[in-house]
């Protein structure tokens with residue numbers, strides 16, 4: 500008989516796990532969280548209490564004794580490979596938070612291992628489900644702004660600079676593999692790829708202004724898309740009050756699309772018919788729900804054989820873009836993404 504529900508283990512019960520759990524309750528309602536895993540007992544017990552799932556302080560023990568068919572891995576980047584490989588070996592379906600790993604060889608080993616098993620492997624990237632980005636692409640296809648020329652993205656990510664607390668793992672290059680670009684920047688790189696097509700090459704600069712953070716805390720990148728169009732992306736950690744900026748702005752020969760940031764987050768179309776701008780949609784709710792949508796997608800791939808919205812090979816693109824930026828900072832030249 501075809502299964503109708505998916506038993507999942509949440510591996511890593513930190514920050515993003517809270518969003519995944521909300522998404523499961525609101526959107527991915529065919530998922531049952533039966534197991535939770537974390538080495539930090541406070542996080543583990545908190546998540547066990549919220550989900551009513553069986554807690555384990557080690558992945559190995561959970562794989563040996565827990566009752567689940569799939570895992571949602573939400574760990575520091577340098578722990579992705581060992582966790583994913585253990586789960587593949589135990590024949591579990593694997594949803595793995597972005598980026599696939601902290602460096603390319605590790606990501607390639609994960610991909611190779613995923614191909615040797617017949618379970619599902621998907622990278623969690625919620626921007627794939629942002630309704631304003633999907634709608635913008637549709638409007639661009641319909642010629643709403645004429646021939647597309649360029650895209651700008653602005654990613655501002657608040658960080659805490661508590662000098663008394665130990666530095667978070669994402670401040671360590673060995674754990675994270677980079678800074679703001681490879682981490683949260685991924686959620687801006689994916690929409691740029693969805694709207695503008697594949698990125699061919701990048702050039703950029705980056706720097707450090709957050710104490711104790713080894714990776715870049717800001718970057719500025721120029722992108723050339725395979726289509727011949729161009730883009731810019733600002734990735735910026737902020738420990739101060741920041742001014743509002745567009746999330747995205749797409750320029751064409753006949754108009755512009757704007758995706759505004761913050762609580763009023765809207766997709767707005769400017770063209771001859773709409774010189775003052777027409778609000779196409781408010782997308783805040785859709786963005787909040789996108790974590791649930793990605794888990795629902797994963798669940799339907801496993802249970803119903805649905806085709807996933809973005810393959811793991813495609814999902815390597817954000818990480819490869821960040822790595823190309825890092826190369827370009829050293830070489831001072833344009834660097835290929837693929």
Ligand SMILES: NC(=O)c1ccc[n+]([C@@H]2O[C@H](COP(=O)([O-])OP(=O)(O)OC[C@H]3O[C@@H](n4cnc5c(N)ncnc54)[C@H](O)[C@@H]3O)[C@@H](O)[C@H]2O)c1
Nearest residue numbers: 511512513514515516536537538539542573574596597598
């Ligand atoms: N999609 C998004 O918007 C988004 C946002 C934040 C983080 N992330 C991604 O999610 C992943 C986790 O990030 P986070 O911000 O939740 O980190 P976090 O530090 O808040 O949580 C990680 C958790 O893993 C636990 N842990 C560490 N080592 C472990 C081990 N060996 N076994 C079991 N548990 C272990 C930690 O105790 C912690 O609770 C990363 O890949 C990150 O890039 C995605």
